[in-house]
Amino acid sequence: MRLGYGINLEQSQKLVMTPELRQAITVLQLSAADLVQYIENAMLENPLLEVRDESEPEEEIGSEPAGDDFTRDWCEYLAEYGQVDRSFDRAWADQEDDDAYNFEHFVAQAPSLHEHLTLQLHLSLSEPWEREIGEFLIGNINDRGYLQISLEEVQKACGYPVSEIERILKVIQSFDPPGVGARDLAECLLIQLEQRGLRTPVMEKLVRFFLGDLARGKLAKIAAALGLTVQEVQLKADLIKSLDPKPGRNFSRPGDVRYIVPDVIVEKVDGEFIVLVNDVSVPRLIINKTYQTLLRQRDTCDPATAQFIENKLKAAVWLIRSIEQRRLTLYRVVKCIVDSQREFLERGIKYLKPLTLKQIARVAELHESTVSRAIANKYIQTPQGVFDLKFFFSSGVENVVAGEMVAAESIKRILKELVENEDATRPYSDQHLCELLRERGIRIARRTVAKYRQEIGIPPVRQRKRYR
Known part of the structure; x- marks a missing residue:
């Protein structure tokens, strides 16, 4: 057998992941909120992109004399994709009114637990050294409302007697929310019982020694140990269940407040379900007119400038096209889901039908991976409530x-x-x-x-x- 080298010519088709295709895939997966951030970042990198001013009348791109064929092709492309979806704008314009932007409709950020406690501390204690201890204690209360440090550690840090530290801790434990500043679950529950005037010896025994049995429902065992009837233990267990084991959880931290903005809205109009892609918050991108003019006059520009503008123009148009394609794909996918789930939309979750990506892909004439990306990170508002789009695929x-x-x-x-x-x-x-x-x-x-x-x-x- 002889070995040798040779050159063979072969034709084959391969899928190449170009930067443009990668961008289109990324845009498709983004929620409306994430898409806004993505567009803002793109505008920082591409000077040809700008947001259309809704207050100004639209001008037709290409109305000025065009230059060579290359420029004319781009102007036609921009005329098609640069001013995205005017009919959708008009549909949503009818729903806008002055009340939609009333400041009373916006929710102010709630104070954090530490801010809430510090305010009460300053109203309760006047001595600077007492406030110093109190603020140190509050700073070591976690988001659930529990003190994470021992009094001895506080003494080492502040230099004050443990008795004074404990006295100020008792003051903090009297603050709102009830149970805050406790060192463990039992103390938290007992503080709440104390504030309600329900801390009896029996209740204290239940909290200190039988919480595990209460959680497991072993009421007969507890009744025998305490000399009570099962019914009496049941009533006391109900009282304990009404207490809050995490008193600090109702207070927000910076960044904790998150609101779900539906990416798609489904409404019933005249007996038919209408699908609206909710991209009202997404900026409408256009190409900067100054750069359009420069492109038409590229023969007078130096080659490096002309090449820079052309590259940025291609990137800008591809982004505009990707955003429009995202909207169309999302509409097609959701329309197929709505057509498959009419009973659910009209009658509730009991009538939800099992659905697979393959079924929707076949009806929408898309690839399964495209459907999967289209529903990722997105929510839909329906007559039955707001759901993650993945909810429908079970x-x-x-x-x-x-x-x-x-x-x-x-x-x-x-x-x-x-x-x-x-x-x-x-x-x-x-x-x-x-x-x-x-x-x-x-x-x-x-x-x-x-x-x-x-x-x-x-x-x-x-x-x-x-x-x-």
């Missing part, structure tokens, strides 16, 4: 009675209704719930029932049992 089981598939979310809603209507003195076990579902034609295993029950936050049968 597995299901066959309903042997109705002869159709039932989505997992629908089964969870049925489970929730069954538990809400059960006899609390004889709650349903997972096996019993499984049998009730079978009566409705839904055949799933007991372990699946347990899994769904846990996912929707329903405790096990022992913890749901009530004593009368």
Whole structure:
């Protein structure tokens, strides 16, 4: 066998990930809020991009005399893509009014827990050294409302007696929210009971020694240990459950407040569901007119400047096109989802149908990966509420009675209704719930029932049992 070298010519087709294609994929995956940030960053890098001023009348691009064929081609392209979606602008313009921008509709940032406590501290203590200790203690209270440092460590840091530190801690523990400044869960609950005037020896024993048994629903064991009836323990357990184990969680931290802005809105108009891509907050991009003029006069520019403008123009137009393509793709995908989920939109989660990416991709004539990117990080506002678009893509089981598939979310809603209507003195076990579902034609295993029950936050049968 002889070895040698040779040159072979071969033709093949390969998918090349160009920067433009990578940008289009990135834009497709962005939510409306993230897209705004992406556009702002792009405008910093590309001087040809600018936001259209809605107060100025639009001018047709290409109305001026064009230069060579290259310039004329770009002007035609810009006329098509540079002024994106005017019909969509008009549709949303009808919904705008002066009240939409009333400052009363905006929510001010709530004070943080530390700010709330510091304000109360300054109203309660006047001595500078007391405030110094108090501010140090408050600075070591975590977001849940618990003190994370021992009094001895405070003494080393501040140099004041432990007795004075403990006195000031007691002052802080009297502040709002009830239970703040506690060093553990038991102290937190006891502080709240104290403020309600309900701290009795029995309640103190329950909190200090039987919280674990209470959580596991072992009321008979607690009743025997304390010499109470099960019904009495039940009432005391209900009282403890009404307390807040994390008193600081209702206060915001900087950056904690997040609002969901739906990327798509579905409304019912004259019996039909209308899909609106909610990109009102997305800036409408156009090409800077000064650079358009320079491009038409590129023969008078030096080659480096002309090349720079051409490169930036291509990047700008591709971004505008990618944004428009994102809107069209998102519309197509959501329209297919809406057509598949009419019963859900009209009647609620119980009527949600199982759906796969493959099904939507086939109907929308898109690739599965495109559908997956289109629904990523996006929310939809429907007559039934606001949902993550991924919510609609879930597995299901066959309903042997109705002869159709039932989505997992629908089964969870049925489970929730069954538990809400059960006899609390004889709650349903997972096996019993499984049998009730079978009566409705839904055949799933007991372990699946347990899994769904846990996912929707329903405790096990022992913890749901009530004593009368």
